[in-house]
Every structure is written in C-alpha cells, then in structure tokens.
Amino acid sequence: MSTAFRPQSGPVPLVGVVADSKMVDPHRFHMAGEKYLTGVVNGADALPVIIPSLPDPLAAAPLLDRLDGLLFTGGYSNVEPHHYEGEPSKPGTLHDTLRDHTTLPLLRAAVDAGVPLLGICRGFQEMNVAWGGTLHQELHETGLFMEHRENKDDPLEQQYSPAHDVTIEPGGLLAELVGEGKQQVNSLHTQGIDRLGIGLQVEARAPDGLIEAISVPDSKAFALAVQWHPEWKVNESPFYLSIFQAFGKACAARAARR
Numbered sequence: 001m002s003t004a005f006r007p008q009s010g011p012v013p014l015v016g017v018v019a020d021s022k023m024v025d026p027h028r029f030h031m032a033g034e035k036y037l038t039g040v041v042n043g044a045d046a047l048p049v050i051i052p053s054l055p056d057p058l059a060a061a062p063l064l065d066r067l068d069g070l071l072f073t074g075g076y077s078n079v080e081p082h083h084y085e086g087e088p089s090k091p092g093t094l095h096d097t098l099r100d101h102t103t104l105p106l107l108r109a110a111v112d113a114g115v116p117l118l119g120i121c122r123g124f125q126e127m128n129v130a131w132g133g134t135l136h137q138e139l140h141e142t143g144l145f146m147e148h149r150e151n152k153d154d155p156l157e158q159q160y161s162p163a164h165d166v167t168i169e170p171g172g173l174l175a176e177l178v179g180e181g182k183q184q185v186n187s188l189h190t191q192g193i194d195r196l197g198i199g200l201q202v203e204a205r206a207p208d209g210l211i212e213a214i215s216v217p218d219s220k221a222f223a224l225a226v227q228w229h230p231e232w233k234v235n236e237s238p239f240y241l242s243i244f245q246a247f248g249k250a251c252a253a254r255a256a257r258r
C-alpha cells in the first residue's frame with residue numbers, strides 16, 4: 001500500500017505524533033516510529049507531523065490550534081511511577097522523562113480543546129495516568145494476569161501478530177465501531193492499568209480481566225486509547241483499520257471546521 005498521501009475532498013487533517021526522546025551519541029533526538037506515521041497516512045488519511053518532547057515542553061494552546069488530531073504512540077520506555085504514586089521502578093527500567101512531561105499535560109489539554117486523540121500502548125497508559133489512574137508495573141509478577149509481553153527474540157511479524165481476544169464492552173466507542181463481542185489483538189506490553197483513571201470508560205478487556213481500551217466519555221471529540229498496536233499493518237486488519245478510520249474521520253471533521 002503506497003504511503004503517498006492520497007488526495008481527499010476537504011482540507012487535509014494534520015495529526016501530531018508524539019516523540020520519544022533518545023540520546024544518539026552525544027546528542028538528544030526526538031523520534032516517532034515509522035509504523036505510527038504510516039498508520040496516520042494509510043489508516044487515518046491524514047498528514048503526520050512529529051511533536052518533540054522538549055526539556056521545556058511546547059505550549060499546548062498554539063500547538064493544538066494548528067492540529068486536527070494527536071496520536072500518542074507506543075514506546076519501550078515506561079511512564080515514571082512518581083506520576084501515579086507508584087513504587088520506584090525496578091533497576092534498569094527504561095524511562096523517558098521528557099516524553100512524560102510533554103504527553104501527560106498534552107492529553108488533558110487536547111481533550112479540553114476538543115482535539116481528537118488516539119492513544120496506543122504507552123499512549124494508553126499515559127491517558128490512564130493523566131486521568132489519575134495507576135499502572136501495574138510488572139503484570140507478569142502480579143500472579144493476576146496472563147502473559148502480555150512479546151518475545152523480543154521472535155521475528156517482528158510474530159511479535160505483532162494476534163495474541164489474545166479482547167471483549168468489547170457495551171456502550172462505548174469501540175462497540176459503536178465493531179459491535180460488542182470479541183476481537184483479536186496483538187500484545188506487547190509489560191505494564192497495564194491497575195486503577196482506572198477518574199472519569200474514564202472501559203472499552204475492552206482481555207480474557208484475564210485486564211483493561212485493554214479506554215475512552216473519555218465526556219470529551220467533545222474522539223478520545224480513545226488501546227493497549228494493543230492497531231498501527232501494525234493497519235490496512236491488513238479490518239478492526240485495526242476501523243479504529244484509525246474513526247480517528248481520521250474525527251480529525252477531518254475538525255479540519256473542515258477551519
């Protein structure tokens with residue numbers, strides 16, 4: 001599937017994609033995974049722009065004025081536990097302080113401003129924390145859940161292949177999109193929702209009861225976050241594609257109001 005942007009009727013939505021901050025040799029870079037960018041192009045029919053996680057975070061208002069949507073991506077780093085009064089991370093845990101400082105306030109600001117947003121994996125966990133929820137830091141050590149991690153030694157295709165069902169909860173955005181019932185999703189995460197954020201709605205659960213998708217029911221605009229990775233070969237899964245298309249439709253509606 002070409003990633004060349006397909007012309008469409010109406011103004012082209014501009015979608016901000018949050019960046020991970022990483023040191024490459026002596027310099028700090030701000031990066032977003034390619035599959036998120038192509039997911040925005042091929043799944044949401046929109047133009048992606050990377051939003052840096054600067055030491056002095058960008059002011060939200062002028063940014064949100066210019067954006068038609070925001071994608072909060074997955075990432076190997078974990079939200080720092082002090083953001084949810086969690087126990088200190090295990091030694092060697094990867095964090096991204098700058099990303100946390102950008103995304104946690106930006107999520108709230110985007111909902112307040114009526115900017116559509118989609119959260120994926122780490123972005124899903126950020127939404128829960130931004131709404132006052134907490135995380136299990138090592139799901140596999142709780143004894144409460146099945147294995148949700150990928151095997152990093154497997155080929156990527158296998159890591160991102162369907163791993164378990166999720167049951168779509170009645171009355172939410174996902175139920176509107178695909179109906180209640182079960183959907184197959186991939187699973188590449190060590191952490192997960194413990195206490196649900198205040199005012200968030202559960203959209204889907206794994207067979208072990210773990211919350212796998214949430215939304216902000218009182219948001220003026222589309223505000224959904226999922227623990228799995230719908231950006232992975234988005235055009236090859238009707239379920240994954242329906243999520244990005246619903247997000248893209250909300251972004252296009254904002255663009256059309258400009």
Ligand SMILES: N[C@@H](CCC(=O)NCCCC(=O)O)C(=O)O
Nearest residue numbers: 074075076077121122189190191
């Ligand atoms: N670090 C968190 C979130 C996991 C996550 O986002 N994994 C995907 C990383 C690679 C990608 O962007 O696809 C956790 O471990 O729960």
